[in-house]
Amino acid sequence: MRRELCPVETLYIAQRSRAVLSLRLRGRLDTAVLSEAFDSLTSANPSLRSRLCPGESGFALELLPEEERPRLRVRDEGSEAGLERVYEEELNTPLPVGVALSRAVLARAAGSDRYLMMMVVDHAVTDGHSAIAVLNDLWDRYRALLAPDGGNGGVTAAHGLTDGAAEPPFPEPVSELLPACDAEETEAYFQRRLAETSGPPVALVPYDVPAPTDAGEEPADAEPRHRIEVQRLLLDAAETEQVRRTARENGVSVHGLVAAAMLKAARARVEGEGAVRLGCLSPVDLRSRLDPPLDPRVMTAAVASHLQTPEVAPESDPLVLAKEVTDRLRESLDRGDHFQEMRILPRVPQHPLLQLGSVIVTNMGASRGPGVPEGLEVEDVRLTPARENYFPQAGRSPVMACVVSFDGRLAVEFPHYTACFSRSFVQRLRDDVRGVLLAPAAGGAEAPSPAPVA
Structure with missing residues (x-):
């Protein structure tokens, strides 16, 4: 699945900017369930499991093959100070053209119940509001997967498609949603x-x-x-x-x-x-x-x-x-x-x-x-x-x-x-x-x- 970028979206490629979200957590966390929630999130949002590639007149979004889609990476750190090192590393690790436009890592401090969860998303496919919303959506999915009844907790894909439905499309460029103007x-x-x-x-x-x-x-x-x-x-x-x-x-x-x-x-x-x-x-x-x-x-x-x-x-x-x-x-x-x-x-x-x-x-x-x-x-x-x-x-x-x-x-x-x-x-x-x-x-x-x- 591919979609050509509009001229406005193409500008973000030269900037190579990204949204870096971090979450400090303390308590009981099931890493396997969180990994499943992240897979559910990326399934509902093809932009998160896509890459930038050459298009007909510039660049395009291209869905990654299954084996290359981003997965939650879990890291064990020796101490709580290691969590800060993970933050610095993720902040300084780019999302080059051609790789997945998102990544996620969960770092846990050995011998404690403290975690650092980070998501990085290319600004070509997000802004601040959607970055926050997608982080919240991840944890909504995590809670839903932990629900005793096994229900989806009302979690749906961003385009109104429930999980398991047909492949959701890439979102339309915002430049094509503007009101008409002379x-x-x-x-x-x-x-x-x-x-x-x-x-x-x-x-x-x-x-x-x-x-x-x-x-x-x-x-x-x-x-x-x-x-x-x-x-x-x-x-x-x-x-x-x-x-x-x-x-x-x-x-x-x-x-x-x-x-x-x-x-x-x-x-x-x-x-x-x-x-x-x-x-x-x-x-x-x-x-x-x-x-x-x-x-x-x-x-x-x-x-x-x-x-x-x-x-x-x-x-x-x-x-x-x-x-x-x-x-x-x-x-x-x-x-x-x-x-x-x-x-x-x-x-x-x-x-x-x-x-x-x-x-x-x-x-x-x-x-x-x-x-x-x-x-x-x-x-x-x-x-x-x-x-x-x-x-x-x-x-x-x-x-x-x-x-x-x-x-x-x-x-x-x-x-x-x-x-x-x-x-x-x-x-x-x-x-x-x-x-x-x-x-x-x-x-x-x-x-x-x-x-x-x-």
């Missing part, structure tokens, strides 16, 4: 967006790690010195409610507040006096905005973007910035710009300024964590983006924050490549963001001390 309107929108990029240049955050030189480059077969790392800001329930209350009382969104904190942190790291033009790139979920809405379990990238370029000075009030970000994004959504952004996306590689942000701030909103059976406890859930290609030679780039709330706790993940930004640099950036989110001026109470590295 081509002239899209062209006018494209020209307007181009005109917006003709102003003062957007400033990027300089790397704090020296750029590599030809003499300092490593041999191709050498063990890499640099890797992807993630610094994390995790708020407790009370702190999360404080941030939400601050947003409500000031008429802004939580996304706007986090974006403002990121813009302030970025401005502090950009040279120059006075106001500087910074870009704030916000991914926009299309699923809830399609008619009919698209089920979160459908494995496809259903994301557009919104770019705004406010002037930010060292003394800019974060709440004023948050109001500007919130209002501009709401106005854009009211106009339906997100659909036009999806239509012009294939032209962005020729005009990269259309998506050049100083900060990239995702927002999955409040999400339900996986439901596990009695006797098993979820200690932590994480969603982090990663990719294969980073460019330390560029000398500067956007900084990224991946925002998601699981079960009432706001988390902000800061992924970075150590050849570009050092660990200490991103830790300080993270602490600056925390300081803005929990500042006395925002929350009405003394800001807590910076969170420890997670």
Whole structure:
């Protein structure tokens, strides 16, 4: 079974980005049943057991033969510290073109009841919402398989097909589900967006790690010195409610507040006096905005973007910035710009300024964590983006924050490549963001001390 990729999906191939999901567990876990649940999940979602291959005009999705489909891999680690090593390895292991577009691993610490479950899915076939939904679906299937009556617990395939039915098809590209629009309107929108990029240049955050030189480059077969790392800001329930209350009382969104904190942190790291033009790139979920809405379990990238370029000075009030970000994004959504952004996306590689942000701030909103059976406890859930290609030679780039709330706790993940930004640099950036989110001026109470590295 094959399906040609649409032009929008093809863009993800060059990016080689992936969603990395992790789940910390404690208690009783049946690895054989979890393996069966993962097989059930991939049977219901052909995108998870497919690969990228050459197509008629680019690339296509191709179903893998049975012997090559991904299976849950179980690893025994000598200690709980080994679980962290597994996280780092999975975060840094790519999904090359031609292999399965997903993988899953369960690591268990020897002599304990603690586990780390990880799923990695290529962004060509997923976005943040479907990645979370498919993780939850896996554990719904696990619970159903443990049910005493042997029933399926209401678990069905993402396309409305029950397990055991005919082979489910690949999902349709989201670009083919957009509402009808006159081509002239899209062209006018494209020209307007181009005109917006003709102003003062957007400033990027300089790397704090020296750029590599030809003499300092490593041999191709050498063990890499640099890797992807993630610094994390995790708020407790009370702190999360404080941030939400601050947003409500000031008429802004939580996304706007986090974006403002990121813009302030970025401005502090950009040279120059006075106001500087910074870009704030916000991914926009299309699923809830399609008619009919698209089920979160459908494995496809259903994301557009919104770019705004406010002037930010060292003394800019974060709440004023948050109001500007919130209002501009709401106005854009009211106009339906997100659909036009999806239509012009294939032209962005020729005009990269259309998506050049100083900060990239995702927002999955409040999400339900996986439901596990009695006797098993979820200690932590994480969603982090990663990719294969980073460019330390560029000398500067956007900084990224991946925002998601699981079960009432706001988390902000800061992924970075150590050849570009050092660990200490991103830790300080993270602490600056925390300081803005929990500042006395925002929350009405003394800001807590910076969170420890997670």
